[in-house]
Amino acid sequence: MIQALMRMLFGSIVAGACIGSVAAQDSKVADELAKYREALADGNPADLLEVKGEALWAEKRGPRNASLEQCDLGLGPGKLEGAYAQLPRYFADTRKVMDVESRLVYCMVTLQGFKQDEVTRQWFSKPGKESDIEALVTFIGAKSNGKPINVPAAHPEEQRMAKIGEYIFYRRSGPQDFSCAICHGQDGKRIRLQELGNLTTREGAGTAMKTWPSYRVSQGAVWTMQRRLIDCMRQARWPEPDYLADSIIALETFLQKTATGTVMETPGIKR
Ligand code: HEC
Numbered sequence: 001m002i003q004a005l006m007r008m009l010f011g012s013i014v015a016g017a018c019i020g021s022v023a024a025q026d027s028k029v030a031d032e033l034a035k036y037r038e039a040l041a042d043g044n045p046a047d048l049l050e051v052k053g054e055a056l057w058a059e060k061r062g063p064r065n066a067s068l069e070q071c072d073l074g075l076g077p078g079k080l081e082g083a084y085a086q087l088p089r090y091f092a093d094t095r096k097v098m099d100v101e102s103r104l105v106y107c108m109v110t111l112q113g114f115k116q117d118e119v120t121r122q123w124f125s126k127p128g129k130e131s132d133i134e135a136l137v138t139f140i141g142a143k144s145n146g147k148p149i150n151v152p153a154a155h156p157e158e159q160r161m162a163k164i165g166e167y168i169f170y171r172r173s174g175p176q177d178f179s180c181a182i183c184h185g186q187d188g189k190r191i192r193l194q195e196l197g198n199l200t201t202r203e204g205a206g207t208a209m210k211t212w213p214s215y216r217v218s219q220g221a222v223w224t225m226q227r228r229l230i231d232c233m234r235q236a237r238w239p240e241p242d243y244l245a246d247s248i249i250a251l252e253t254f255l256q257k258t259a260t261g262t263v264m265e266t267p268g269i270k271r
Contacts, residue, residue: 046215046222046267053139062112071107084144085264088253090155097161099252101226102244123243125221137224141213141266148263151256165254178236205258211268
């Protein structure tokens, strides 16, 4: 169904692109993309993953045969409502700023007794191999729906991470001398049909951040924010950081701080 939709909509975009002025074309493409997203939003495949994540959360697993129900994502053990919208944040027990994924892995290790490399081996899905982390993050994310993103970065460690994230965002480096800001620092930029989003404004960062985790139609999978950002580092032709690296958590802190005030709507659905 989705493939047929893509053919139909992209067909009309290509046909539309052959006539009219550049500005008219641009607004037409934007309209078609909006229609495309609307059509996809009915029946997001990520909804199934959310259900799976809910079951995994409550299931007794691992060497300690424990569930994740006592996991503290920042609002207290087991308190999930709105927790995602307030991450990354500083945790006194680890003395680190953690995002949803690093905190979840911490809970799998400390509560369930898994080894870190064991639980992160499949941190994203591959054809035929599902990822527990993707399912759990989809479930946790949806528990913040309707809640505003709230990462004021008031704690000195959070402030420091937001600053580092900002620095990484604007710093040009790598073989192409790219920065995140080159692709995501202005309104109305696109690569082919992909809108890039201006992540330096509350509105732009909000439009992006409130919809993750997101189902990516082109990949046939839900992507978490870690995966999104690690892949954007690859697009910037930078060395790829490890999963859960501090550089990614710093970028997330900066982006969530910029997006603070926008209301969560996840799982999203993207190209
Ligand atoms: C070469 C251009 C390029 C660079 C450099 C780049 N990105 Fe991206 N970024 C993209 C593309 C393309 C997408 C996907 C847009 C789509 O699929 O609709 C994207 C998507 C994103 C999204 C999700 C946006 C949304 O609306 O859901 C975020 C967040 C993001 N990038 C952050 C970053 C950060 C942080 C950096 C720096 C490490 C970066 N990007 C560097 C091209 C780039």
